[in-house]
Amino acid sequence: MSNYSFNAFIMSSKKFKRDKQEKINLIYNTFFNLILERGYHKTSTNHVAKSAKISIGTIYKYFPKGKEDIIRKYFEDSMETFLDHQDLGNINDENVRDFLNHFVLDLFKNHQENKGYNLAFRSAIQSDKILHNTHKEKIFNIFKDRAEKLQKINENFKQIPEKKLIEVFIFIFNLVNAILYHHLSVMELFDTDDKFVEFLSNLVTFSLKYYLKRDSV
Amino acid sequence: MSNYSFNAFIMSSKKFKRDKQEKINLIYNTFFNLILERGYHKTSTNHVAKSAKISIGTIYKYFPKGKEDIIRKYFEDSMETFLDHQDLGNINDENVRDFLNHFVLDLFKNHQENKGYNLAFRSAIQSDKILHNTHKEKIFNIFKDRAEKLQKINENFKQIPEKKLIEVFIFIFNLVNAILYHHLSVMELFDTDDKFVEFLSNLVTFSLKYYLKRDSV
């Protein structure tokens, strides 16, 4: 194999992967945008194909079980990378507050961008118990991982039992998600984003204290 | 007319009405229970008919637009009567806390009993924008009514502007609902009901203060 053709092989493979990922992203975007317009149960795979201007066959090639698969795989993809970019490294007593604000803001932005997905996900878990459980496990594993890392690099967290630390993370995560979902998809709690995020930050601080104090009793 | 036949007349008239309402209730219960098992989008009107052992025609007699109508009418029926039983009469500075606890507990029980409906409702509003808006208006009207009554019978509430009072009611109502839904249908926040309700009560007190203080600045 000549050098040239080897490069061509690499290139084509890369190009292929890029094309493939672009097609998958196209399906994700089209699907979730349609859900935003028409709701989960009125959005069919055929609609998605037509709207994305690809064939229905292509959708089933990447997502052999259709709608459920799209949600499941997006769930895998997004959860996999969601919290990775947050820097836990230099969290300490002084900047916990900043950290929490940042965390809340991040979740807020994430929800805004994934509103369609969140609608889909909540509809899907109604019938897809496996997804529902996987979701719970995934959250547990993510925060277990986080907790372990945090306890390694930060003195302040070492005295708290790992189990407890995971628990409190999950608690805060769920609490914020619950309110975000309702605010964005059911009924607004505040008329501006700023007010809303500020409230959430305060709520998180309060709830964190409450949760930790409660158990120490 | 003998006493017996008079009673028979009463009975037959009552029985007729009861049968109709009982049939409607049967449809409600069957539908929401099936949703609990299989999810909203996998529960068809035919499933409901079969499960309730009535004919599909009967469902469409009472709910001409099928699933959407069941949700819409249950929404009307339940919202109509929901907060009516709570006694606002003797709320005062001393028992605000009790009142809030009671309110939270009530909502909690209501959610537990209406879990299927809540799943259905959140799925339905994804595509039924009219229902979504009616829901918002209904909530506004209910709490407007509440606020007016409260200001008539209680000195403490007279100084707060009515608009403000309505706003804060709706805020608290939404906040609690958001968390209840997530806890019951997405992921538990606490492992026991007691812990959960206690947290909610504290959260409500905190949020109420936050909300009122925020605006007074």
Add this chain to the structure above:
Amino acid sequence: MSNYSFNAFIMSSKKFKRDKQEKINLIYNTFFNLILERGYHKTSTNHVAKSAKISIGTIYKYFPKGKEDIIRKYFEDSMETFLDHQDLGNINDENVRDFLNHFVLDLFKNHQENKGYNLAFRSAIQSDKILHNTHKEKIFNIFKDRAEKLQKINENFKQIPEKKLIEVFIFIFNLVNAILYHHLSVMELFDTDDKFVEFLSNLVTFSLKYYLKRDSV
């Protein structure tokens, strides 16, 4: 049986008959008016009952086979009496023209008043072959009867063979009906009734001559 009660019996029987006929007329009118609005195949017996404010059971009491029966019985009733009021007595060479004008005008009015029925009838005979044949036989019998009467009382018609006379009557009747139906229910031929009726009269005269001359060759 006392005289009184005998009268009461008569009365109640008459009243009963009147009520019965009124109910039947109500069903006819409601049915044919609905057809005018929505078309035959979108008008159901249930619609008729609701629109006439009577129960569906009542309709099936008088018309056990539903829609088909309404049309069949109206057909019987109306054909039975349709041509009876026309006076054939003094038709002669001088007033044939007048007679034909009168005949055409009569048919025109009849069609205008029975537009809904005519739509229904033409829809019904598509599937109800029995009705279709009965209709043909009825027309034959009516005009056979007419021809016989005419030949008895009028010298001019005696030389024409009875069969021929019946044939020509039916031919003219069908011709006029064809054009009336199209004009009233498909597309107008003239913009005023007067023009239309005048044309029809001339057409009939022409066709009559054509028909008679044709066979004499």
Add this chain to the structure above:
Amino acid sequence: MSNYSFNAFIMSSKKFKRDKQEKINLIYNTFFNLILERGYHKTSTNHVAKSAKISIGTIYKYFPKGKEDIIRKYFEDSMETFLDHQDLGNINDENVRDFLNHFVLDLFKNHQENKGYNLAFRSAIQSDKILHNTHKEKIFNIFKDRAEKLQKINENFKQIPEKKLIEVFIFIFNLVNAILYHHLSVMELFDTDDKFVEFLSNLVTFSLKYYLKRDSV
């Protein structure tokens, strides 16, 4: 590209198109034949699918609104091409009669071949007011087009106002259609096709003269 593969390319492209049109034609034929047997309102899309040995989904792929769409699209297709094949080029005073005979014969054959469609169409316009109006407009446009062409190529028609010419065409067209429909679907006017067509031709000549004379007064 070899000649063979080029042909294959042409063929495959042609075959694809033919298959699609063939499927549509299959649906048309099956539908209208069933209507001939059972009538419009007793012919369901499911019957058509079963009878044509295709799936119900295929029907809805080509005709998304079912029966109404089949009629609407056949109407478009057939009206589009209906009068196009008639040669107006050398119509003149001597051959007007021949032209009319030809026109009548053409309409007669057309009705014979489209009896099922004509039944369907007359049933459909009872409820489909849009189709009813489109039909009227289409007829106007077709004859407007005809009139314009005729006036360009033929001296004899230049003195008649265009509006008048269109009117008289539509009048004759409707008159013939009215009688054809009645003869074929309600009750026969003549016992042989020849007699019937001859009568129609004479009727058209008569009516044409009547119509033109009437206005010139």
Add this chain to the structure above:
DNA sequence: AATGAATGAGAATTCATTCAT
């Protein structure tokens, strides 16, 4: 006789999924 709730067969329509090209 009159009512209208109830039935369920069947018509209309959608949609996940397959497969030949």
Add this chain to the structure above:
DNA sequence: TATGAATGAATTCTCATTCAT
């Protein structure tokens, strides 16, 4: 690989008809 025609089971919805009251 990609396409999209085709499938048919499942869903929504209608309607003629029955029957208990």
